[in-house]
Amino acid sequence: xxxxxxxxxxxxxxxxxxxxxxxxxxxxxxxxxxxxxxxxxxxxxxxxxxxxxxxxxxxxxxxxxxxxxxxxxxxxxxxxxxxxxxxxxxxxxxxxxxxxxxxxxxxxxxxxxxxxxxxxxxxxxxxxxxxxxxxxxx
Numbered sequence: 332x333x334x335x336x337x338x339x340x341x342x343x344x345x346x347x348x349x350x351x352x353x354x355x356x357x358x359x360x361x362x363x364x365x366x367x368x369x370x371x372x373x374x375x376x377x378x379x380x381x382x383x384x385x386x387x388x389x390x391x392x393x394x395x396x397x398x399x400x401x402x403x404x405x406x407x408x409x410x411x412x413x414x415x416x417x418x419x420x421x422x423x424x425x426x427x428x429x430x431x432x433x434x435x436x437x438x439x440x441x442x443x444x445x446x447x448x449x450x451x452x453x454x455x456x457x458x459x460x461x462x463x464x465x466x467x468x469x
Contacts, residue, residue, distance in 0.1 A: 354393045367407050370398075372414040379415070388417045 398412035441448040
């Protein structure tokens with residue numbers, strides 16, 4: 332099964348997510364054409380070494396997706412990306428919730444009529460703001 336491949340030909344299968352596609356493009360630009368039968372877990376680990384924490388885990392997701400596809404269509408015999416463990420990342424308390432001042436600052440920065448403001452008002456409706464701007468936003 333010593334086939335050459337180009338990621339741009341078979342790696343985009345159903346990656347409509349721009350982030351996933353750009354990470355796939357990054358792999359394609361970095362490695363170009365290679366033989367699939369030579370791909371091994373140490374190769375993937377070496378690629379992941381350029382990234383820290385969550386970024387490495389995101390890159391591993393791309394490798395896993397590519398290898399799953401190649402396995403599914405019979406281009407590889409073993410999905411070697413499954414042999415690579417994700418990095419341990421520190422536990423966090425999550426993202427800080429926005430305060431009323433944060434909402435006010437966003438509304439001040441993005442005036443009514445901008446796409447950013449419309450998206451914001453649709454995602455975070457506030458009855459006072461919604462009623463005040465309902466005619467101008469819609």
